[in-house]
Amino acid sequence: MEIFKIILLLILGLIFLIKAADIFVDSAVKIAKISGVPKMIIGATIVSLATTLPELFTSLSALFSGSSEAADIAVGNALGSVIFNTSVILSIAAIFMSGRADKRRIVGKAIILGLALSTLWLFSFDGVVKWYEGMIQLAFVGAFTFVNISSTKKHKRNNTKSKDEEIDNKGYVLMINFIILAVSALFIYIGSQLLVDNSIKIAEMTKVPGRVISITIMAIGTSLPELTTTITAIIKKEQSLSVGNVLGANILNVTLVLGSCGIFASKGMNVKDVTLFIDLPFIFGIIALFVVPLIFCGKLKKWQGIVGILAYLLYTSYLITTI
Numbered sequence: 001m002e003i004f005k006i007i008l009l010l011i012l013g014l015i016f017l018i019k020a021a022d023i024f025v026d027s028a029v030k031i032a033k034i035s036g037v038p039k040m041i042i043g044a045t046i047v048s049l050a051t052t053l054p055e056l057f058t059s060l061s062a063l064f065s066g067s068s069e070a071a072d073i074a075v076g077n078a079l080g081s082v083i084f085n086t087s088v089i090l091s092i093a094a095i096f097m098s099g100r101a102d103k104r105r106i107v108g109k110a111i112i113l114g115l116a117l118s119t120l121w122l123f124s125f126d127g128v129v130k131w132y133e134g135m136i137q138l139a140f141v142g143a144f145t146f147v148n149i150s151s152t153k154k155h156k157r158n159n160t161k162s163k164d165e166e167i168d169n170k171g172y173v174l175m176i177n178f179i180i181l182a183v184s185a186l187f188i189y190i191g192s193q194l195l196v197d198n199s200i201k202i203a204e205m206t207k208v209p210g211r212v213i214s215i216t217i218m219a220i221g222t223s224l225p226e227l228t229t230t231i232t233a234i235i236k237k238e239q240s241l242s243v244g245n246v247l248g249a250n251i252l253n254v255t256l257v258l259g260s261c262g263i264f265a266s267k268g269m270n271v272k273d274v275t276l277f278i279d280l281p282f283i284f285g286i287i288a289l290f291v292v293p294l295i296f297c298g299k300l301k302k303w304q305g306i307v308g309i310l311a312y313l314l315y316t317s318y319l320i321t322t323i
Contacts, residue, residue: 003205006198013194014221017054020187021225025050027181034174045145051229052252054222055081057192059257062214063265067200069210071261071270073218076211078257079279080219081226082250087286087312089223089230090246094290094305096234101243103298108147109247110291116140116254117287121280123262124271134262134269140255148248195221211272212319215279223249243290243300250287278318286311 028050032042055078062073116137123133199218203210226249233245262269289311290304 003202006201006205009194010198010202010217013191013196013198014224016187016191017057017195017222018191018224020184020191021050021053024053024181024184024188027177027184030177031174031181034170034177045148049141049252049256051225052249052256053188054192054225055253055257056260057188058195058218058222059261060264061189061192061196063261063269065196065200067210069200069203071265072209072211072272073196073199073214074261075258075269075271075275076214077218077222078253078261079275079283080215081223081253082283083215083279083286083312083315084219084223085226085246085249085253086283086290087308087315089227090243090290091305091308091312092227093230093234093243093246094300094308095302097237098300098302098305100298101294101300103295105151105244106247106291106294108151109144109244109251110287110295112140112144112147113247113251113254113287114291116251117280117284120254120258121276121284124276124280127272128268128270129258129262129265130268131263131265134259134264137255137259137262140251141259144248144251144255151244208323211274212323215319216316243294247291282311282315 025046028046029042032046037046059074059077062077063070065073067073119133119136119140120129123129123136129137195218199213200210202208202217203213226246229245258269286308289308290300293304294300
């Protein structure tokens, strides 16, 4: 009976986390609009950064939990999200939206992601990502934001300008949205705590390593916003939006989430050999599966999606069989 209670609380935490993050984004966007921030900047910065809040709060909550598996869960959640985003979500996009893609909106992000992953891999060789290495990872967030804004500017020039909406009672609306922002941030924290605490309990009860639970259950849960965006892109037939969103989410998981964990971990963020020699090489491979053909051919093909999903099934099978 205890296990059902734990699973229920875990699901509740996930609901709090995802829904509160969604409300947080909406309020942040409204505050930015009222404050006079251009829509282009809002879309390129606030929205893209805020969609990574579930992974950020969950990994930091795991790190501060005091559990013996804290670092494994923090790292596993971020890298597991990258794996699920690429091998499942991007595979779905490839299967249902195969065809020519806008390379200009993809190449810059692909380069930043490759560099961020390479530095993370190098930093992990001594088994610890130190605070100053975490700072270097965070520096990539600035590069990503610059590329995002530049890409949005070019895209905007090719589209008709939309009229900014007029907002009445700006002071009142601003105050309400600041309150909503604060409350949603609190629920993101509560959700991340419930998710982490109950994931640790499941790991202890079932003897399944925290790394495995974080790479699978937790990572899939915190990647639901990206999955929703991809489904929306499929419906609207916006292929480049889906690919760009997945690459952007991956960049922020590797830079913002793991960079923050490296900074706030008291003795640095521990990284195990299995992450260095299994998880990260798998990530390099699965990203190359999609990005290399996109850069050279400018196309996303169905076979890539099928191979991506098969690779994910093989990877998760490996995780289960090595428990």
